[in-house]
Each structure stands twice: as C-alpha cells, then as structure tokens.
Amino acid sequence: MMDTRKPVISVRNITCGYDETVVVKDVSFDIMPGEIFVILGGSGCGKSTLLKNMIGLYEPMEGQVLFGDNDLVTAQGDERNQIIRQFGVMYQMGALFGSMSLLQNVMLPLEEFSDLPHEAKTMIAKSKLAMVNLENALYKLPAAISGGMKKRAAIARAMALDPQILFLDEPGAGLDPISSAELDELILNLSRTLGITFVIVSHELESIYKTADRVIMLDKDVKQIVAEGDPKELRDTSENIFVKRFFHRMPSLGKTGQEVKCPVAE
Amino acid sequence: MSHRTLPDNHPGAAATTRSDVDGIHISLKGRLDALGTAFLWDDAVTLVRSGQHASVTADCADIEYMDGAGLALLLKLREEAALAGGKLTITNLREEYQQLINLTWDCELPQWTPKAKERRGFAEAVGKATEEVLLGLREMIAFVGEATVMILQTIRHPSQVRWKDVLLSCINVGVDSLFIIVLIGFLMGLIMSFQSAVSLQRFGGEIYVPNMLGLVMFREMGPLVTAILLAARSGSAFAAEIGTMKINEELDALTTMGLSPMRFLVIPKLLSALAMVPLMTIFFNMASLVGGAIVMLSLGFPLVTFTSRVFAYLHFGDFWGGMFKAVVFSILVAGVGCLRGMQTKDGASAVGLSTTSAVVSGIILIAFADGLFAVAFYYLGW
Structure with a gap:
C-alpha cells in the first residue's frame, strides 16, 4: 500500500563534499514520520558528510533539505532555529561537554531554550537520563563513564527538548556487542514509545537488521544511492554486486587490484 | 661482500649466483629473517642488477626460514628483473612460504613518485600570499565584529x-x-x-x-x-x-x-x-x-x-x-x-x-x- 503520509524530511537533489571534491552527487530521498531510517555504505562513501549536510553543519553544493516545507539550506535566523529545534543529534564520540556532569549536559538545552522552573528542568533531565538507563550516573563527568554510556548520555541530551527527529552518527562504533545491543534496544524502545523518527548513519549489519525500517545504501564510486528498501530484503534479493558484497560481508576482488563497479539503483 | 655482519647465534644466510644462457640463477640459503635478509640484501640485489640478464631464477630449496623480510627480498628481485625487461621465476619454495608469497605476489607495488611541484611565477606567488593574508585578516575582522x-x-x-x-x-x-x-x-x-x-x-x-x-x-x-x-x-x-x-x-x-x-x-x-x-x-x-x-x-x-x-x-x-x-x-x-x-x-x-x-x-x-x-x-x- 502506498504511504500517503507527508515525509518529515525530504532531501532533494543534494550534492555535497569538501572544497572541490564531490562526495555525494544528486541524491534524493524522503524520510517518513516514526521510521528508523539508516544511511549505510562502506567507509568513505559520504554517509557522515551527507548527515552533516542534512543537519546544517555544512552547506551542500546543491540541493535542498526540507523539514516539512522549510528548507534548512536557505533558512536564516529564527526560521533556521525553529528547524534546528525539531531535531537532536548524537555525534560519533558523544560530544558531551567534558567540564559538565551528565545531568548538566542534558540540562543545557533546557536552560537555554525553556522558561521552566529550575526544578522542572532538573527533573526532565533526570528522566531523560533514566530513559537511557543512566539514572545512576547523573552526577558523573563524561571522562568517568564508558563509551556506551557516553553515547546513551548523548542520546538523552539530544532528546532534552523532545525533538521529533534524532540523528545518530554511527551509534554502535567502538562498542562491545552487549553495549551495542543495548543501544539498539534503546533506539527501538524510543521509536516505539515516543514515535521519534531516527536517521542513523551506520555500517553495522547486526544493528541494521535489528533496528532499521528502511535503508539507503551509498557507494563511493558512483557517489549515489545504489539501493533502497528493507535491509533483510536487500540482503536476500538484491542482484546488485555491491549490495551483495556489503550484506554478505564478501571481500572485494582486491588481489588483482580490480574493483567491481556497481550499477546505480533503478 | 656485505658490510653487515650476522650475530654469532644466527644460523646464517647467503646468496650465490651463476649465469648461463637461460639467465641468472640465484640460490638463496639459510634463515631469511630480518637479520639474515639485511646481511645478504645488497649482495643479492647487486648480483641480479649487474647480471645483464632479463630472466632471473631464484632457487629457494635451501631456505630454512623466511618471513616478511625474505618475501621483500624476492619482491625486490622480481622488480629488478622486471626493470631489465624479464621476469623472476621461483623454484623449490616450500609450501608454507609459497602461501606467504601468494598474499602479495599478484599485487602491483607502485613506486613512490613525488608530485611535481607547482611552479608559480613571482607575481602569482605574491598574489597568493597576499590573498591568504587578506583572508586571514578578513576572518579576524569578522570575528572581532561579531564579538563586539x-x-x-x-x-x-x-x-x-x-x-x-x-x-x-x-x-x-x-x-x-x-x-x-x-x-x-x-x-x-x-x-x-x-x-x-x-x-x-x-x-x-x-x-x-x-x-x-x-x-x-x-x-x-x-x-x-x-x-x-x-x-x-x-x-x-x-x-x-x-x-x-x-x-x-x-x-x-x-x-x-x-x-x-x-x-x-x-x-x-x-x-x-x-x-x-x-x-x-x-x-x-x-x-x-x-x-x-x-x-x-x-x-x-x-x-x-x-x-x-x-x-x-x-x-x-x-x-x-x-x-x-x-x-x-x-x-x-x-x-x-x-x-x-x-x-x-x-x-x-x-x-x-x-x-x-x-x-x-x-x-x-x-x-x-x-x-x-x-x-x-x-x-x-x-
């Protein structure tokens, strides 16, 4: 059945990269409300670059990033701030402020953007940390907790203002299997209970199978989307050589130095 | 002769060559680890390089042990043979070392070629330097303005x-x-x-x-x-x-x-x-x-x-x-x-x-x- 809902994010013909180097070229896709959407691909294919363009950290060379009807690329001042408030971001290494406790980290956006009484802000921050199972580490500094805890705290901070969308940049990177599985459970829980839309950059297959509703796959040679859909379906049915190699963990034909180029998705 | 010496506890390593109509035959012997390979590297490479033959055969029957250093020597000999327009043939290599060689033998190992330096005229160089200074100044002024x-x-x-x-x-x-x-x-x-x-x-x-x-x-x-x-x-x-x-x-x-x-x-x-x-x-x-x-x-x-x-x-x-x-x-x-x-x-x-x-x-x-x-x-x- 065709999805008639309006997308929360529409990326339109985006081309992005660094200086003169194009990393992702003329890419378009929609993200529907409440879905867990994963951008995947091999190292260096431009996943994180695309994400940073989607959240407005970098300006794309061309194209639009529409949140509803508002284009983040051209928005300025209050309009831009309003778009930014709609989403939270978890960075690869957490990016928690080292001089603040976890509670202070989560309270920061509340202190800056809400007029709630101090007690209420504290309680909201505590509840967000409890949602990510960090109620026992409220007053710890980021340096005193593990990598998995940092990532969960970063998710709590990203959720502080109850955004509709959460962007996660490689949430499972550098985590042990247990922490990684816990993070997957957390993402699924938050998606089910709060209806948050997740946009995740990842290349961890186990996590992708477990969490993703839909994926797009980028390739660094063609710089475009080479596959789109349900990850398990892509794994089982895709005829695209690159998609097959990725999902079945097949090494490239590197010994002869010849790379198999993959066709653009139809 | 190599100017390097092997320690007393090293079993030794050697390379000998002979030439005939088929090309150069180099016979490698002993323990080709880092010490052994370093000991015979210059001799082996010089012998092949000065042999004036395109075709090189490396007889590995007497190699007692070989690791990455020995592999590097064989790769170097292959490179020297290729430079002379021929190829290296390896004979009598033990199976386990053949597997080691297979890991890299098919790869082309490119030579490092330094990028040609961009040559700029004096006026262009001055212009570029001025541009960089002005850009830095502009950033500083913008920063001061925003801060003020x-x-x-x-x-x-x-x-x-x-x-x-x-x-x-x-x-x-x-x-x-x-x-x-x-x-x-x-x-x-x-x-x-x-x-x-x-x-x-x-x-x-x-x-x-x-x-x-x-x-x-x-x-x-x-x-x-x-x-x-x-x-x-x-x-x-x-x-x-x-x-x-x-x-x-x-x-x-x-x-x-x-x-x-x-x-x-x-x-x-x-x-x-x-x-x-x-x-x-x-x-x-x-x-x-x-x-x-x-x-x-x-x-x-x-x-x-x-x-x-x-x-x-x-x-x-x-x-x-x-x-x-x-x-x-x-x-x-x-x-x-x-x-x-x-x-x-x-x-x-x-x-x-x-x-x-x-x-x-x-x-x-x-x-x-x-x-x-x-x-x-x-x-x-x-």
Missing part, C-alpha cells in the same frame, strides 16, 4: 550571559595568574630600578629612578607585560580548550542545539579577560613599585622620598592611558586565542598548532597595537 556586537548585546540583555562561566574564567585568567603577575612585576621593578640606579649614580641622579619607574610601569610596561603574560597563559589555554572541543565535535553539538559557540564559549572568556586584565595590570604596577622601593631603600633613600617622587610625577592620565591599553590588549589576546581555537583543523597536531598560533598572533597584535598607541598618545599630547 555580542558584547554590546550583553549590556542590553545581561541575562543572556553565562555568568557562571564568566566567573570560572575570571578565576582562571585572574586569580590563578596573580602569583606570576606579582612575581614578574616585582622582579621587573627591582631589576629596572637597580639597572637605572647604577647608570644614574655616575651623574648623581639616582633620585630620579622613582620618577622613571612610575611612568614606565604605569604607562607602558604594566599593560604590555600583563598582556604578554595573558597571551602565554590564558590565550593559549583558550585556543587549546576551544580547539579540543572542536575536535571532539562539541562545537558541532552546540551548533545543532541552536546555541552559538560564540555566545557560549567566546563571550565569557572575553568578558573575563576584560574584567581581569586591568586588575592584573594594577597588581603588576604595584608589585613593580615594591621592587623599586626595595632598591631605593638599599641605596639609602627613605621610603617617603620614593613614594612622593613616584606619585608627584605620575598623573591620572598616565594611569588611565595604561588601563585603556590593558583593556584593548585583553580583547586582542583573548579574542585571537578563541579565534585560533575555533579555526582548529582535524588531527592530533592541530590543537598544538592553534595554541602556538594563538600566542604568536597575540604577541604580534599587542606589539602592533602598542605602536599605534605610542603614535596616538604622542599626537594627542598624553
């Missing part, structure tokens, strides 16, 4: 300032550097007074030392040395702190939370420097007077003579001129420290470079501004 606007906004909306951060920064910039400021001030006062007293003694002019010391410290040295200490101590710390935050994506996190890194990080540091540097300058000046007083007392002048001569010749204009300089220097040093931090690039050395650049730029700006002040004060008659 934000500081003015804080006067209208003081609640927007993170006063707790300002206070913490004040402690870091001011309180924690009080000891070093007082110590340097005291020593400079002591040294300058002593040096000038020794010179002036020949003319019986030691009595003028307090006049000189008061004027020099309050008008010039106080703000200048305090600002240099600020650049070395706090400017570099600002650059390192903000630079590390940038590398850890904390600045990105602030931006995507809708918080301005300028307001969040830079303004508290600028405000703290603005508040603390004039106070530090006063402490510096006073400490230098104490140093001067000790010298004068040791020369037999009473303390009242020293104080009366200092304050008789020092006017409020001199004091406020020094304070104004201190305020301007503090903005320059703290501002350029924060700017260099925000400009930090990726990589382990980036924070170090930003820190160094913050100190160097800070001192250059201080010297430049001090020169402008000297000219301006001269024409204004201050």
